[in-house]
Amino acid sequence: MAETLKRQNAKTILVVDDDEDFRLQVRFQLEADGYQVIEAESPAGAHRILESTTPDLMIVDLMMDEVDAGFTLCHDIKKTLPALPIILATAVASETGIEFDAATDEERCWVKADAVLNKPIRGEQLRRELNRLLR
Amino acid sequence: MTETLRILIADDEDAMRLVIKRALREFSLSVPDVGVDVALEMEEAPTGEEAVERIAATHPDLVLLDLKLPGISGLEVLEQIKDYGEERLVIMITAYATIQTAVTATKQGAYDFLAKPFTPEELRSTVRKAIRHLILSRQARRLAEEKRRVRFEFISVLAHELKSPINAVEGYLNTLQEDFARNDPAIFDRIVGRSRIRLEGMRKIINDLLDMTRIESGRKKRDITEVDVVDVARMALESVAPTVLERGIEVHLDAPESLTMTADRGEIEIILNNLVSNAVKYNKDNGRVDVILRDTEGRTIITVSDTGIGTSPAEAAKLFNDFVRIKNTKTKHILGSGLGLSIVKKLALLYGGDVSVESQPDVGSAFTVSLHDAAYGETEASPPAQATASSDT
Numbered sequence: 001m002a003e004t005l006k007r008q009n010a011k012t013i014l015v016v017d018d019d020e021d022f023r024l025q026v027r028f029q030l031e032a033d034g035y036q037v038i039e040a041e042s043p044a045g046a047h048r049i050l051e052s053t054t055p056d057l058m059i060v061d062l063m064m065d066e067v068d069a070g071f072t073l074c075h076d077i078k079k080t081l082p083a084l085p086i087i088l089a090t091a092v093a094s095e096t097g098i099e100f101d102a103a104t105d106e107e108r109c110w111v112k113a114d115a116v117l118n119k120p121i122r123g124e125q126l127r128r129e130l131n132r133l134l135r
Numbered sequence: 136m137t138e139t140l141r142i143l144i145a146d147d148e149d150a151m152r153l154v155i156k157r158a159l160r161e162f163s164l165s166v167p168d169v170g171v172d173v174a175l176e177m178e179e180a181p182t183g184e185e186a187v188e189r190i191a192a193t194h195p196d197l198v199l200l201d202l203k204l205p206g207i208s209g210l211e212v213l214e215q216i217k218d219y220g221e222e223r224l225v226i227m228i229t230a231y232a233t234i235q236t237a238v239t240a241t242k243q244g245a246y247d248f249l250a251k252p253f254t255p256e257e258l259r260s261t262v263r264k265a266i267r268h269l270i271l272s273r274q275a276r277r278l279a280e281e282k283r284r285v286r287f288e289f290i291s292v293l294a295h296e297l298k299s300p301i302n303a304v305e306g307y308l309n310t311l312q313e314d315f316a317r318n319d320p321a322i323f324d325r326i327v328g329r330s331r332i333r334l335e336g337m338r339k340i341i342n343d344l345l346d347m348t349r350i351e352s353g354r355k356k357r358d359i360t361e362v363d364v365v366d367v368a369r370m371a372l373e374s375v376a377p378t379v380l381e382r383g384i385e386v387h388l389d390a391p392e393s394l395t396m397t398a399d400r401g402e403i404e405i406i407l408n409n410l411v412s413n414a415v416k417y418n419k420d421n422g423r424v425d426v427i428l429r430d431t432e433g434r435t436i437i438t439v440s441d442t443g444i445g446t447s448p449a450e451a452a453k454l455f456n457d458f459v460r461i462k463n464t465k466t467k468h469i470l471g472s473g474l475g476l477s478i479v480k481k482l483a484l485l486y487g488g489d490v491s492v493e494s495q496p497d498v499g500s501a502f503t504v505s506l507h508d509a510a511y512g513e514t515e516a517s518p519p520a521q522a523t524a525s526s527d528t
Contacts, residue, residue, distance in 0.1 A: 019299075021306060021329055022303070022306060025307060025310050028313075028315070028316055028322055028325075029310065029313065119302065119306075120309055121306075121309075122309060123309070123310070
């Protein structure tokens with residue numbers, strides 16, 4: 001009973017990534033912290049889910065089938081759900097050395113995300129961003 | 136393919152330029168080795184200075200250059216255009232070709248000589264020789280460039296494919312550092328299980344890569360004996376037996392009692408293992424796999440068909456290239472190196488045979504490999520000439 005109650009009040013997080021292992025790792029972490037997790041493996045899948053559910057926060061991978069799939073998805077979502085916080089997860093820094101961030105307003109205007117985290121994501125990092133964005 | 140080459144006629148005599156133009160007007164040449172037909176576009180320069188200017192501006196492919204020109208001489212033109220980068224062939228036209236001028240001109244990059252007076256046929260024959268040389272050397276350079284590009288692409292895809300399991304396992308190790316993961320047996324098992332699967336996938340890529348390198352380099356010692364292909368097929372089917380059972384797949388072997396061919400057993404194993412494991416991997420649950428072995432006109436024909444996800448003809452055509460894994464929601468959860476079919480193709484070519492596929496989406500695929508006997512006494516595999524070409528395209 002207490003468990004159900006806790007789940008019902010739990011914040012819902014939608015994880016969008018074509019990498020099954022990344023989704024699973026994030027799920028473990030988030031569920032341990034009491035969140036409810038929904039997964040989508042493509043931007044199309046994410047849009048389908050968003051038709052019936054509005055999560056409290058989204059974690060989106062930058063590079064899915066198309067290199068900028070995550071970017072496009074963030075832009076699309078911010079148009080209809082401007083208040084929905086999005087964390088952009090990316091391995092682009094470790095793969096290309098290109099670094100970008102969403103720390104300033106200017107950056108956030110360009111990167112339509114509220115935070116950018118580099119993969120592999122560390123538990124405490126993710127926890128910090130979640131606490132900040134879901135306050 | 137028709138290639139238009141620019142030819143510059145640099146001669147101070149109007150009559151000579153006219154003669155040359157006339158002789159080359161109807162000129163045509165085809166270089167069948169590379170499938171190129173050549174058409175010519177002609178331009179003229181009456182002085183050495185103009186010749187240099189035109190060479191810099193229009194980059195002619197071939198220059199007919201008179202040695203004796205008013206102003207700067209033919210040799211000086213050669214000297215000046217030496218560093219123009221663009222590749223071009225120069226044929227010197229001269230009335231008094233001494234050994235000395237010949238040596239100097241050749242040193243400065245002239246390709247050939249034409250001594251005045253010459254007949255139109257002599258001119259055409261000299262030009263023909265130069266153009267053949269030009270076309271063939273350009274083709275060789277293009278192929279080398281293409282090979283470099285394919286190699287680069289191969290390495291970057293390979294690096295990506297090898298990095299992906301490392302990232303996954305590293306992520307799981309990070310998760311394991313968290314108390315909740317260490318203390319929850321279910322999560323712990325899942326993490327170890329997934330890590331193993333990803334590492335296994337990585338090992339498969341590396342093993343396939345080694346197979347491929349051995350085949351392509353031709354360094355591998357081949358052990359050519361009488362091989363019973365039916366026996367090899369049975370073993371390939373045994374190795375997938377647990378999965379077949381688990382997924383309710385029906386397997387049929389349609390073959391004579393035995394079917395022997397002269398081959399390296401390891402290579403025939405690689406072919407059958409790849410085809411059979413693909414037929415199971417890409418099948419539907421409760422599907423069917425058929426392995427048919429035949430001896431037709433001295434060739435061994437292996438057909439492996441499945442009732443799996445299949446693929447479109449356009450995508451099927453790409454299947455035998457390196458690292459081609461048709462990526463869609465249906466194949467997403469199927470592990471593979473993307474090298475298996477490319478290896479099968481290379482081996483088939485090594486046996487003077489080939490591999491083909493017939494496939495229909497959601498119906499299934501049928502792969503057919505035809506093999507000739509390998510020659511006895513052949514202890515080292517000579518790399519199949521076509522294999523490199525096909526993997527390059």
